[in-house]
Amino acid sequence: MSDEVEMQYELAQSRSKTFYANFDRKDELQHQTHYCPGCGHGIIHKMVARAIDELGIQNRTILISPVGCSVFAYYYFDVGNVQAAHGRAPAVGTAVKRSRPGSIVVSYQGDGDLSAIGSAEILHAANRGENISVIFVNNAIYSMTGGQVAPTTLLGQWSTTTPGGRKAENEGYPLHVSELLGALEAPVYIERAGLGDNKQIAQAYRAVRKALENQVRGLGFSLVEILSPCPTIWKMSAVDAQHWVRDVMEKTFPLGVIRDRTKEAQPRKMPEAAVSTSEIPQLLGIEHEGPAESHAAPFVRPKTTNLQVRVAGFGGQGVLLLGEVLAEAGLDAGLEVSWLPSYGPEMRSGTSNCHVRLSDEAIDSPLVVRPDVLVAMNEPSLHKFYESVRPGGWVLYNGDAMPEGCDRSDLQVLARPFMQIANQLGDRRAGNMVMLGALLECTGALSQETIDKALGRMVKNAKWLELDKRALAQGRELLRESLKEVCHEG
């Protein structure tokens, strides 16, 4: 044709501008792809590139390359590129999209990548309805590694690891990913297309474009599965492989729309706008209260405080809270404090205990090995820690009297049914506060004002706050009375 004649023609189909003009990331053959002749990946790449062109989203697009033959998709696509670990592209894509909601994330995956090692990631990304577009290339085999069986391999199909053909009793049945995902509530659009003939190819392109367009519209998760030829591993000519897609593969994997809610789907809510950094300390609840310091309780700090407390009991008795109030109040009093809970299976039930230290010096070990005070809310806890109490220390025991065997003469003891006493005050759950009152009284560690301030911060319910305060007072009173008794007996 002469130029004059050609002048009468216009471009109808040509190289997509989403492809790099030269494949500089590729070592050799700069303007050919690395794919074998007749490979479906090249065809599907062109569909993705063309859809990106048509939707005008080249700058926004981030392509997640998988592991498999299309691992080098980033050689070709002039978009933002992220290469992911085997099967993890939907997880990677999830976070890319959530981090940059304005981006258009395309997770491009093969059948080994998506349906085997990445089966969890695709399932959950789909189930969350991530607003990403997944292009799932199904050629029924692991191609890059040389032809091993895939979850999608057809029954009877030869592979290097099913030399006698795939058998259902050994490898199970071909996995129908699209149908599986179609059982989920969240996906907006799932279609299986093919590259088996012209009609299929044209439809595959429409599906790819729709999957991307859905994301542009913010509708949610879209996936297009494309049955794709692998002439090399299938050991066929390109044309025969194409026919095999249409004549054989399609019988196992019927083409068609499996889910389409694009008409009724509402655009997903965009995340909240970021807050200004100056607001963050307040949002975290860590901002310094300016003049509030001057309202600090008028606590007269003892010259030397080094209080080590072990609190133990059953879960639900308020063991940890008792320790926490003590530590909070200690902090208000300007002391160094530590609070260390036991944790383990007993977090859920059974015994619970915590270590509390208050000191006017830096606390070396938060583990209370030799407590000055043991608060034992039941008998097993008493037995467990009784011997560890420092000579001259206190034992506060929730019981009518100390059980047999607990008769150390070097300890001071207050055994009372604290929980019942609390019950008479209004709720047995305030028993821990009665015990805390006794503890404060016997140690003289902290002023009542300091405790009230900490308690007020921690207990928001007014009814409970009032009860806790009465409980604390009752505990102090119990200890004072017991000291009087000791004096009388003495």
Next chain:
Amino acid sequence: MSRQLIKGNEAIVKAAVLAGCRGFYGYPITPASEITEAAAAYLPRVGGTFLQAESEVAAINMLYGAASAGVRVMTASSGPGISLMQEGISYMAGAELPCVVADITRAGPGLGNITSEQSDYHQVVKGGGHGNYRTLVLAPHSVQEMADLTALAFELADRYRNPVVLMTDGFIGQMMEPVEFPQAAVGPRLPKWAVAGTEETRGNLISSIYLNSDELEAHVRQLEAKYEIARQRETRAEELYMEDADVVLVGYGIVARILKAVAAEARAEGLRVGVLRPITLFPFPTLHFKKAAKRAKVFIVVEMSNGQLLEDVRLALNGARPVEFLSRVGGNVPSHEEVLAFVQAQARCCAESEQVAHV
């Protein structure tokens, strides 16, 4: 309030948000779950992303995605979960992506139990995934350090474009101590290498593939060069009573707290005992050990694992001084009494050998 009483696990999250962290992807596991729970509370408040993933494998790959997009991002886990994350950590080191992983260690192997142990040392400090890479590892031993080292971890992660692990034990994660947080928050920024879905970042590629052997070798050498710079610049350790120490106690995490208490008691008895606490486990504070070896007679490594820290101490000392070892595992904590008795015995040994030498 200038200081607040807060759990170690929660302090990490507040410090992370202050350090500009805007993404948290995690999977619950005792004793690290409070981190994930606190992240669920705080990240959305500041316009960040929180997502509980379907597995640790997915979570770390979500970090890969968020870091690729240029967001400061973190996760938290423990033993078995960290094992599962090794794949993604290797990829992130290979692709030079920053992230922070908090490992609140528990006891193993296998399911082990949920109590505190330090047996993740090897898989964290030596780079538990495949390939020639390291992670920078910070080992807080107090709740204040949980906050401070979290902030440092994000700085280091960005500076070295490498995952940074904050490794401590369940005790430090679960305990409450007063913490003072910085009052200025770091704002989000977009690194120039990120893939953010914009025209400016369109040409960027995040990948750990180097098909060409020479290119991969050059890449690995470049990673090593980074780690070497980290060795020179980022090594940290705390020294306590080290000026005249004959016996040097070595430990990290909760063990270091016990060692401090024991050292104080031993000092009260007139024994010249010091504590050398590695704060960075990688890079390991080798120079601190070499310096200490000039005077000290014996080093005692105490760890809640089977001689993992011990190996690094021996490598650092390179035979210069004997290294004794006290270990508890299974979730047992070395008690003050047993450590003190061990120290007393070693101190006696030192004294005797000194006498022999004088004779």
Next chain:
Amino acid sequence: MADTGKRDRGSLRIDTDECKGCGLCVEACPPKVIHLSDELNHYGYPTATYVGAGCTGCGICFLACPEPGAITVLRLAHAGSSAAKAEMSEGVGR
């Protein structure tokens, strides 16, 4: 071909450097106006060749071809389509 004054609706340009000779375009082409040449290209592949007439401009060969730019499909311009002419004169494709 004889110039009858009636133009084909379409035309093709094939970049023989890029073509891998898979033959999918030959299979896809409805009027069967593409064949594989006997000549091998730089990389040793036989390449697709337009017979020079009969293209309808349907574009299916482009979609069926796995290479990004091996095939360029042209269509007869409507009168006055200056944009198309401008693009052509820049020599898009090889």
